[in-house]
Amino acid sequence: MAAPLLALEGIRKVYTRGRVIRRRTFTLEADLVLAEAGIVGVVGPNGAGKTTLFEMMTGSNAPTSGRVLVAGTDIHRVKYRERDRLAIHYHQSYQVRRFRKRVPSVFLAPSPTRTPLVHLFDEPQFNLQDGYIGFMLDFFRKLRAEGRLVVLCMHPTAVWHLEILAEIAEQFLFVADGGVTRKTDFAALVAEPRFRSYLGPDMTRAAEAVMGRPG
Helix, strand or coil, rough: CCCCEEEEEEEEEEEEEECCCCEEEEEEEEEEEEEEECCEEEEEECCCHHHHHHHHHCCCCCCEEEECCCCCEEHHHHHHHHHHHEEEEEEEEEEEEECCCCCCCHCCCCCCCCCCCEEEEECCCCCCCCHHHHHHHHHHHHHHHHCCEEECCCCCCCCHHHCCCCCCCCCEEEEEEEEEEEEHHHHHHCCCCHHHHHHCCCHHHHHHHHHEEEE
């Protein structure tokens, strides 16, 4: 049996503050498996840890404990310059995130793959010109058809953001309160009380309207 495309095994990231007495300021935990190719939506309040989660998934931010496995390989034990052959993180204007180097690369292993298996898009900027959104959604579907895992993080501030999530994502990860909760579809996401609170009344009504439209 092939290894899952992405597995977060007891991931925990703790941020602290203070030189002498270290005080915990933020903790994010995740334990989940995304076994197969697909398109996963990621949402959650600002500061909830979505970008931190993406950085751990792609090896640019080491977890305090736990492991990130991409197709069975611990990405944090792969040479820095080759980690994007396993998972790649596009942030906002599609620039690739840089790595924080903690261990000399000579002590790390080569990537077993040549092209990324996991593509993470962190709040991409969708141009509203004619055809651009459709082009990007077709690109995400193309990656999925090639056996890749696409993870799309969005901060829904407009109805069309919700429409994109409802159309393209097959399941969702809701990041909040220091944890990551999986939701099976858009309806399950909209039913989540913390997601509704995060959206606010107007956007929640918009999400319900999007959910009620025929596919």
